[in-house]
Amino acid sequence: MIQVQQNIETAKRFINEGIAKVDMQVFDEALDPNITVSTGLSPTAPIQGLENYKQIFSAFADSWPVKQFVMDEIFGVNDKVVVRFTATTVFKKDYYGVKATNQIVRLKEVHILTFRDGKVIENIVSGTNFPFEYIMYPV
Template identity: 30%
Template sequence: MTDGDETADEEGGAQTVEERNKENLARLLEETHRENFDVVDELATEDVTTHGFFGMDATDRESYRRFYEDFAAAFGDQEFEVEDLIAEGDKVVVHFTITATHRGEVLGIEPTNERLSWSGVAIDRFEDGRVAEAWLSPDYLAILSQLGLLPDEVEA
């Protein structure tokens, strides 16, 4: 199947590969941020790899699922909003905003129980409708600033 090829959607209509990948990523993000981690088994390849995932990069489906579990443990009461989804070829770019409570250790930072909000961008590469590789770029300055970990002269 080449970029732009059509597949059948649930209603039997035509759906491009890009549309299917966008739909699958939106579902993966929605479900994992609701702590339904079983969706990873369905929507990630066996050898999925990640880059920039809060120091918790994945090298396979099990570690990818563990990232979402550990992230949920570190940041509870999540409100995850997809701001934009853009697909081209085998890649989907998502711009997101997340608000969550810092309730577990992450990046060596002990929990503060502070309510944090930040945005970010992720690029996900798909194979046969499943995430095969992902690059995450959250606004680390916003996170560190809200945790009071930046010098006064540095603003996020």
């Protein structure tokens, strides 16, 4: 039970500071160097490795900065922590060739984080992000 609570605390920090505030030091501290990330930010294959994840996520966050962030729910069981959040973003910079529109878009996501030895080794991301998907449809 102590390990589950530690994993939850690490997940909270990763989501609230790493994801919401784009703090790459938190990525370094919370994530395993060999992490695998399944996300729409890499639609052709999972992201392999911490450095690739940081690069891909930073590019996304630069184009879609967060204006408001709410962690809606978090819980853990065994080696898994599930986090559900809502991020309100603004499409500020061109992304994957799509011209920025300054549209405000609410992203609702669920991250399933798998831990080993206190670090996240896998992140499976799912979302209900229809406005984002509509904007990015040409890609």
